[in-house]
Amino acid sequence: MATAEEFGAFFGYAGMVMTFVYFLSPLPTCINVHKSKDVQEFSVFPPLSCEVFFLYSQLMFARFFQVQQYAVGVVNCSLWVYWAIVTMQISSDNLTPNLLINGIGLFQFVAYVSIFMVYAKSRTREFLRLIMALLLFEVILILSFEGIVPRFGDGKLKSRVSGLVTDVLNILLYGSPLIVMRKVIRTKSVKYMPLPMSVLTLVICILWSTQAIFISNMTVLVPNAVGTLLGVAQLILYARRAPSLAQIAQDGHDATFNQEPPSEQQHNYMRTADPPAAAKTRTRVPRCSVPLSDARVSAVLLHLRSSKSCHWAMDQTL
Template identity: 30%
Template sequence: MVDAKQVRFIVGIIGNVISFFLFFSPMPTFWRIFKNKSVEEFQPWPYVATMMNCMLWVFYGLPVVHKDSILVTTINAVGMGFEAFYISVFLIYCGGKKNFRRNIGLYLVAEVIAVAGIVLITLFAIQNEFAKQTFVGVICDVFNIAMYGAPSLVIKKVIRTRSVEYMPFLLSFVSFVNAGIWTAYSLIYKLDLYVLISNGLGTALCASQLIVYGLYRNATPRDEDKTKPSEIEIPATA
């Protein structure tokens, strides 16, 4: 008979698979950059920020912080690999953009220092297991909620223009499924409050994007200057 722990593991594996494809989803953008040998107007900052998010969740899922959450670590370690590749492409093909490489490098160094500080504080300054989970979990939630909420900034533009051109359905849908799976994971066997908080809110945010898409997908667009916004990526995390 399958027990709750096994069900949680199965749900976590499903979450890993869905998250993998969400991490993979920007690949067409980078194929275009590779073919054109230029980053054009694409911006690296969503990928730089996602790298920070992944590093934090890798640490959160380790037994030193949270037991029985190794699947959180595995998928975010994969995510770090994807983000490292994406950022490398930007560094290679940014061309003559002023201070581009330097700024990316500075942000990455700052992220590594920040994560190293969080790791050191957690391991050496906090002794209580619950306090460790709270300290790291709250920080992870702040970044994860921000990532899930980023595409919702486009909702105002969708309503104003009555056009869903700026809100890709597939991205919102897969993000909704991803957040829902990790919400379920957090509730099975052992409650994982911090995975629940960010992914529960992420589910609601992605649902709101899908509702707006459904309301305006057949609407007649208003004429407006169509300057596409910078690409927004949602991290596939726990």
């Protein structure tokens, strides 16, 4: 029978694979920036977001190039790598999956930041100020862990303090998902909260939380447990705000038939239109995906036959 450590390793590596897939989500945006050779309208300072194990942003598929996420990701992954190395030196916890995924994430975020750095052009100075501020923050933290904390205890205290700081940073970075949920509630639309990313986020949080339970590590458990609760809340919100198929069909029905009739000026224009001249440009007749009753079909045909040009166009297309 498998031991708790083996179960922890299994869920840890499963979480590592799923998180790696999630870390690839900025690639489409970066590819578009590389093809256009310019960041164009992409923002340097969007809403703050970026978690290490999970939920570093639901806005990765938004139209803005959120370089702040990637820069914060570099700092966040660095702190998790530091914590994993320190903890593995003073305990028997198998944190290899955690160390590997954050090392990979650190490399990926550096690559994303480099892409922006190349194509930032006039905003390079603004971007450099952001990078320098974040790097200074990280250097101060690590120097504090290495120089100040050991004076008050051993390596276990350094592991606990660095883990606490990293957890607090992760929890504070839940601003972006909460902003998205608030926007969904206000607009009553789920277009800002894609379902696949919400489901993937929840799966990743559950995997890391399960690993933390088996290896009895509170540093990993706390932020991922919070992320699990937030993921469940997002799915509940999505289920409440997502439109049903019947509503989608009704919206299309209303958009097709609840239109104002043409004005007298439009009727006169259609009556005087020259059919041979109109034949030079082929008009694409829109198709309706909503089932039509016989009465509605008759009404549409009667409306089309109200003018000669429309009658002629219908003979050409039907």
